[in-house]
Amino acid sequence: MSTSFIRDRPYLAKERASDIAMPRLVICPLCHGFLWRPIACTTCETPFCKSCIKNWKAEKTEPIPCPENCLEFIERKCPAGYLYALSELKLTCLNKNNGCNETLPYNSLETHEESCSYRLKTCPGCRTEIIKMKFDEHCGQCPLFLLTCSECNTSYQRQYEGEHDVTVCLRIQLRQLQDNHTKHQQEANERITCLEDQIRSLWQLVESSKNVQVDTQ
Ligand SMILES: [Zn+2]
Ligand SMILES: [Zn+2]
Ligand SMILES: [Zn+2]
Ligand SMILES: [Zn+2]
Ligand SMILES: [Zn+2]
Numbered sequence: 001m002s003t004s005f006i007r008d009r010p011y012l013a014k015e016r017a018s019d020i021a022m023p024r025l026v027i028c029p030l031c032h033g034f035l036w037r038p039i040a041c042t043t044c045e046t047p048f049c050k051s052c053i054k055n056w057k058a059e060k061t062e063p064i065p066c067p068e069n070c071l072e073f074i075e076r077k078c079p080a081g082y083l084y085a086l087s088e089l090k091l092t093c094l095n096k097n098n099g100c101n102e103t104l105p106y107n108s109l110e111t112h113e114e115s116c117s118y119r120l121k122t123c124p125g126c127r128t129e130i131i132k133m134k135f136d137e138h139c140g141q142c143p144l145f146l147l148t149c150s151e152c153n154t155s156y157q158r159q160y161e162g163e164h165d166v167t168v169c170l171r172i173q174l175r176q177l178q179d180n181h182t183k184h185q186q187e188a189n190e191r192i193t194c195l196e197d198q199i200r201s202l203w204q205l206v207e208s209s210k211n212v213q214v215d216t217q
Helices: 050-058 079-085 106-114 131-139 160-164 164-216
Strands: 038-041 047-049 074-077 089-092 103-105 120-122 129-131 147-148 156-157
Touching: 038 050, 038 079, 047 050, 079 106, 089 106, 103 106, 103 160, 120 131, 147 160, 156 160
Parallel strands: none
Antiparallel strands: 038 047, 038 074, 089 103, 120 129, 147 156
16 A cells, blocks of 8 residues: 555644644644644544545545544544644744744745745756745856847857857847748738739639620620
8 A cells, every 4th residue: 555645744744833732633643744724524523634635535445434444534624623723833934944934823824935035946947946035146147047139039048148149149130030031922922823813803704794795786
């Protein structure tokens, strides 16, 4: 049996709570971290993280038992007492190792972590993870970061910026103009052919009506 819920580190590791008198009640029996978006078993009312139950269900066949051994897990809302106990928790930010020293109430943790200046962002150039507050500075210097020339719209890595000089840029623009010109020429030719066809059929119409007039005289 695979145990993906153990492989996945719990979102809220117990170590993140700052107070030591931590209520044992608000721990998820599957991931052993604090409950996150909890739901509960209708029979025993034990709460679990919603994502932990999802992993649990993926590994079982119907009828899916409750992880606490009830015959079938039927989902219900997490009882209010647990939610209240969770709301009392104060937790350190997920980005503590990157330098964030904030301690946050459980209910505002997610909002903070989304906008936290110490959150890691991946540089689109070198794929390195950079702390959000240093991200712009990094991207402004990273040699692998893609730049786009405002004149010719060509993208190149910053390290090749020197090679994209005026001559190269003008050569690219010339090729773009030539390509555009060829395209327009083709379109114009098609339009002309179409008009010529129309003129020819009109001309034939005129000619045939003349013949009809001659015949009737
Ligand atoms: Zn869990
Ligand atoms: Zn149960
Ligand atoms: Zn933070
Ligand atoms: Zn980079
Ligand atoms: Zn250019």
